[in-house]
Amino acid sequence: MRPDELSMLLKITDAFSSGWRVSEILDSLYDELQSILPFDRLEYSTIDETGYVLNTEWFRATYDSKLIPVGYSYRRSQRVATEPKYRITAIDNDMPAYARNRPPDHPVSLLVAEGIKSSLSCPLVVDDETKGFLFFNTLRYDGYTQHHANLIQLIAGHIASVLGRARLNDQLTSRNEQLQAMEQSRLEFIASISHELRTPLTAVVGFASEMADRVADFSEDELRQFAGVIAAQSNEVAGIVEDLLVITRAEAGHLTVNPVPVNLAAELKHVRSSLPNERPEQRITLGLADMVAWADPLRVRQIARNLLSNAARYGGNDVRVTTTTAGFDVVIVVSDDGPGIPTKDREMVFQAYGRSHLSESKPGSIGLGLTVSRYLAEAMEGGLEYDRVDGVSRFTLSLPLYRPRQSRYERPT
Numbered sequence: 001m002r003p004d005e006l007s008m009l010l011k012i013t014d015a016f017s018s019g020w021r022v023s024e025i026l027d028s029l030y031d032e033l034q035s036i037l038p039f040d041r042l043e044y045s046t047i048d049e050t051g052y053v054l055n056t057e058w059f060r061a062t063y064d065s066k067l068i069p070v071g072y073s074y075r076r077s078q079r080v081a082t083e084p085k086y087r088i089t090a091i092d093n094d095m096p097a098y099a100r101n102r103p104p105d106h107p108v109s110l111l112v113a114e115g116i117k118s119s120l121s122c123p124l125v126v127d128d129e130t131k132g133f134l135f136f137n138t139l140r141y142d143g144y145t146q147h148h149a150n151l152i153q154l155i156a157g158h159i160a161s162v163l164g165r166a167r168l169n170d171q172l173t174s175r176n177e178q179l180q181a182m183e184q185s186r187l188e189f190i191a192s193i194s195h196e197l198r199t200p201l202t203a204v205v206g207f208a209s210e211m212a213d214r215v216a217d218f219s220e221d222e223l224r225q226f227a228g229v230i231a232a233q234s235n236e237v238a239g240i241v242e243d244l245l246v247i248t249r250a251e252a253g254h255l256t257v258n259p260v261p262v263n264l265a266a267e268l269k270h271v272r273s274s275l276p277n278e279r280p281e282q283r284i285t286l287g288l289a290d291m292v293a294w295a296d297p298l299r300v301r302q303i304a305r306n307l308l309s310n311a312a313r314y315g316g317n318d319v320r321v322t323t324t325t326a327g328f329d330v331v332i333v334v335s336d337d338g339p340g341i342p343t344k345d346r347e348m349v350f351q352a353y354g355r356s357h358l359s360e361s362k363p364g365s366i367g368l369g370l371t372v373s374r375y376l377a378e379a380m381e382g383g384l385e386y387d388r389v390d391g392v393s394r395f396t397l398s399l400p401l402y403r404p405r406q407s408r409y410e411r412p413t
Contacts, residue, residue: 009155020166020169022044022058022163022167022170025163026058027060029042029159030042033152037144037152039120039136039137039143040061040062040116040137041060041061041062041063041111041136041137041138042061042134042135042137043058043059043133043135043137044058044059044134044135045057045132045133046132047130047131050079051080051082052075052078052080053073054073054107054132054133055071055073056069056070056071056072057070058070063139065114067114068110068111074107081129081130081131082129087123089122089149090121090149091118091119091120091146091148091149092118092119093141093143094141095111095137099111111137115139116138116139117138117139117141117143118137118140118141118144119138120136120137120143120144120148120149120152121133121134122134122135122153122156124159125160126157126161131160132163196240197237200233200234200236203229203230203233204233204234204237207226208230211223211227232274239305239306242302243306243372246302246376247368247372255376256379257295257296257299260295260297261292261293261294262293262294262296262300263290263291263292264291264293264323264399265286265291265323267297268288268321269286271301271308272308272321274305277312279312279317281317282315282319283318284311284319285318285319285321287320287322287323288321288323289323289324291401292401292402293330293399293400293401293402294380294399294400294402294403295380295382295399295400296376296380299380302372302376303372303373303376303377303384303397304332306369306370306372306373307373308321308334309369310334311334311338311395314338315336315338315393316339317337318336318337319334320333320334320335320336321333321335325401328400328401329382329398329399329401330399331396331397331398332396332397332398333396333397334394334397335392335393335394335395336392337391337393341386341388341393346386346387349386350371350384370395373397377398377399380400381399382397382400383397384396
């Protein structure tokens with residue numbers, strides 16, 4: 001090794017050792033290694049816990065590289081983490097020739113499709129186990145020599161150690177951010193639940209007190225109206241409490257269901273009749289076929305109440321409920337023409353304490369309705385998904401189709 005190369009290696013080592021985040025270290029490597037190694041693309045890949053799958057964590061290139069993005073995964077036929085041959089820096093100066101016998105989706109084939117001609121693969125070994133790789137790629141044939149491999153191998157161990165430390169730091173930082181977000185969501189959830197309970201309870205207490213204190217002052221029709229409001233608001237409170245109980249039981253692993261044949265049309269009509277109209281201009285249309293599911297009727301009503309309340313409160317003016325079959329499942333679709341859930345939030349709305357809707361013009365509810373509904377659907381061997389097609393939001397609930405002579409211990413196969 002020439003003195004100038006040794007000096008450069010020491011400089012490079014100092015430069016990336018000062019980084020705390022993986023991206024900072026790799027950006028530093030990309031900039032500094034250009035002086036001793038030729039490359040047009042540098043990739044950092046890690047090995048998953050099985051030891052077989054390589055995951056692309058980071059890359060930079062001098063050209064528009066798109067075929068192997070961050071998040072790309074590839075499973076090797078051998079366990080990379082412990083296989084001795086993967087602990088040796090390897091050179092391939094004719095990548096197109098190597099790719100001829102590989103499928104089009106093989107990472108080498110993808111790199112060749114981008115114009116790569118040569119590759120140098122540097123394993124990152126910690127405690128005799130390969131934790132990842134630095135892949136150097138160039139657009140030229142015969143881009144690498146054994147001298148290049150020896151140079152990078154001199155600092156590979158230190159790179160592996162620093163990246164391992166930084167990766168742990170990134171994971172701890174990410175976990176801390178998640179915990180902070182969960183705590184904030186929990187506080188918002190508590191405040192929201194308090195508000196959601198206070199609103200119907202205020203009506204119940206108010207009307208009940210009026211009836212108790214001044215019953216003689218009201219006509220029979222007025223008393224009947226008061227009783228109707230009390231019943232409706234009491235049902236609202238009961239629904240919120242039942243959702244909280246489901247979450248508690250599900251997280252403790254004690255959620256149970258009791259499936260029997262359930263007439264879905266009858267249950268959905270019952271739920272619809274018990275819900276107040278949120279807006280005069282809104283239409284809730286039931287297009288229900290005569291179908292029987294193998295499910296728990298109490299839980300079906302609970303899911304239907306959550307989905308219909310969600311659509312009535314936050315959806316558009318045209319809300320539709322339809323039923324159909326798909327294979328061995330009954331499918332219930334609750335759709336509306338409202339603004340829909342932003343793409344980034346479409347899975348979060350099913351998470352406990354996640355913001356559950358939808359419209360930018362209204363604050364989202366921090367309720368548990370969608371979380372509870374998915375828990376219950378999965379407990380009944382079904383599922384609940386959200387999608388948006390042609391301006392229409394759709395919650396799709398699937399439940400097992402009932403078949404005659406089916407017992408509670410059988411599931412259609």
